[in-house]
Amino acid sequence: MNEMSTRPTLEDVAAIYRTPALDLIFRAAKVHRAHHDPSSVQVCVLQSIKTGGCPEDCGYCPQAARYHTAVEAEPLMDVGAVLDAARSARDSGASRFCMGAAWREVKDNRQFDRVLEMIRGVKDLGLEACCTLGMVTEDQARRMKEAGLDAYNHNLDTSEEYYDRIIQTRTYRDRLDTLANVRKAGITVCCGGIVGMGESDDDRIALLHTLASLPEPPESVPINALVAVEGTPLAERPNVSIWDMVRTIATARILMPTSMVRLSAGRLGMTESDQALCFLAGANSIFAGDKLLTTPNPGPDRDQILFDNLGLTPRAAVVAVE
Ligand code: SAM
Ligand code: DTB
Ligand code: SF4
Numbered sequence: 246m247n248e249m250s251t252r253p254t255l256e257d258v259a260a261i262y263r264t265p266a267l268d269l270i271f272r273a274a275k276v277h278r279a280h281h282d283p284s285s286v287q288v289c290v291l292q293s294i295k296t297g298g299c300p301e302d303c304g305y306c307p308q309a310a311r312y313h314t315a316v317e318a319e320p321l322m323d324v325g326a327v328l329d330a331a332r333s334a335r336d337s338g339a340s341r342f343c344m345g346a347a348w349r350e351v352k353d354n355r356q357f358d359r360v361l362e363m364i365r366g367v368k369d370l371g372l373e374a375c376c377t378l379g380m381v382t383e384d385q386a387r388r389m390k391e392a393g394l395d396a397y398n399h400n401l402d403t404s405e406e407y408y409d410r411i412i413q414t415r416t417y418r419d420r421l422d423t424l425a426n427v428r429k430a431g432i433t434v435c436c437g438g439i440v441g442m443g444e445s446d447d448d449r450i451a452l453l454h455t456l457a458s459l460p461e462p463p464e465s466v467p468i469n470a471l472v473a474v475e476g477t478p479l480a481e482r483p484n485v486s487i488w489d490m491v492r493t494i495a496t497a498r499i500l501m502p503t504s505m506v507r508l509s510a511g512r513l514g515m516t517e518s519d520q521a522l523c524f525l526a527g528a529n530s531i532f533a534g535d536k537l538l539t540t541p542n543p544g545p546d547r548d549q550i551l552f553d554n555l556g557l558t559p560r561a562a563v564v565a566v567e
C-alpha cells in the first residue's frame with residue numbers, strides 16, 4: 246500500500262502498527278521527510294487558565310474535583326496575567342500558546358468573553374493561539390474563530406471500546422460532536438490521545454483509525470504518555486514502554502502525513518534517546534516549559550540541550566492568511 250492515498254481500514258492500521266519496530270520507524274521517517282523538514286519542531290507552551298474543580302470523571306486527570314490530588318482549584322485567570330505568560334513563552338522561542346481550562350464545557354457567560362479577549366491578545370503577540378476548554382457548540386466555535394483562534398484541542402483519548410473504562414460523564418459521541426463544531430467554524434483541529442492507561446494495542450490501533458478517518462484528519466495529533474498522578478484512579482499505572490509510544494507516533498505519522506504529531510505529556514519520564522526515537526518516528530512538535538497544565542515538564546535548559554544534541558530548531562509561528 247502506498248502512503249494512504251485511500252482511507253485506511255482498521256486492518257491496514259493494525260498492519261502498520263504491528264510492523265517490526267525498526268521497519269516501522271524507517272517507514273515513518275521516510276513519510277516524515279517527504280512532508281516536513283525533520284529538523285524543525287513546533288514548540289507549544291501550555292497555560293492552565295482555569296485550574297481544578299472539574300465536574301468530569303476522566304480517570305487520568307488530576308483536575309477532576311472528585312479525586313483527591315494535590316491540585317488546588319483556582320478561578321479563571323486575568324487576561325493580563327495570561328498575556329504576560331504568552332509573552333514570555335514567545336520570548337523563549339515558542340510559536341504556539343495553548344490555553345487550557347478544567348471545564349466540562351464552555352458556557353456563554355462573562356468568563357467565555359474573557360477567554361475571547363485572551364485569544365485576541367495572544368494573536369496580537371504574533372503567536373498561534375490554541376484553546377482546550379471542553380465541549381463547545383457551533384456558535385461558540387464561531388465566536389472563537391472570530392477572535393482569531395487557530396486551533397482547538399479536544400482529545401478522543403482512547404478507542405471507543407475502551408473509552409468508558411476511563412470516562413463516564415460524557416460520551417465518545419459528545420467528543421466527536423465538538424470536533425465537528427470546531428471544524429465547521431474553520432478552526433484547525435488538535436486531537437489525539439493517551440498511551441499507558443491499560444489499553445491494548447488494539448485500542449491504540451482503533452484510536453488511530455478513528456483519527457485518520459475523521460472527515461478531515463486533525464492538523465495536530467498529540468500523543469500523550471500517561472502522567473500517573475497520585476489520587477487519580479490511574480495513579481498506580483506503570484510508565485508506558487517507549488516502544489508503545491514510538492509505535493503510536495510512527496503509525497500516526499504514516500496515516501496522517503501532513504499533520505503535526507506532538508510528543509506531548511510524559512517527556513519527563515523519557516531519556517533523550519527515547520525522545521530522539523520519537524522524533525525519528527515522525528514527531529515534530531512538543532510542549533515546552535517547566536509545566537504542562539498541572540504537572541512538571543522538562544524545563545527550557547534541558548530542552549535546549551536536547552535540541553542542540555539532535556540539531557533541532559523551533560519552527561516559526563504560522564499565521565493564518567484570511
Ligand atoms: N477540560 C478540557 C477537556 O478535557 O477537554 C481540556 C483540558 S484536558 C486536561 C486536555 C487533555 O489533556 C485530556 O483530554 C487528556 O488527553 C490530556 N491529559 C490530562 N491529564 C493527563 C495525564 N495525567 N496524562 C496525560 N495526558 C493527560
Ligand atoms: C494534550 O493532548 N495534552 C496537554 C494538552 N493537550 C492540553 C495536556 C497534558 C496534561 C498533563 C497533565 C497535567 O499537567 O495536568
Ligand atoms: Fe475535566 Fe478536562 Fe480533566 Fe476531564 S480532562 S477531568 S474534562 S479538566
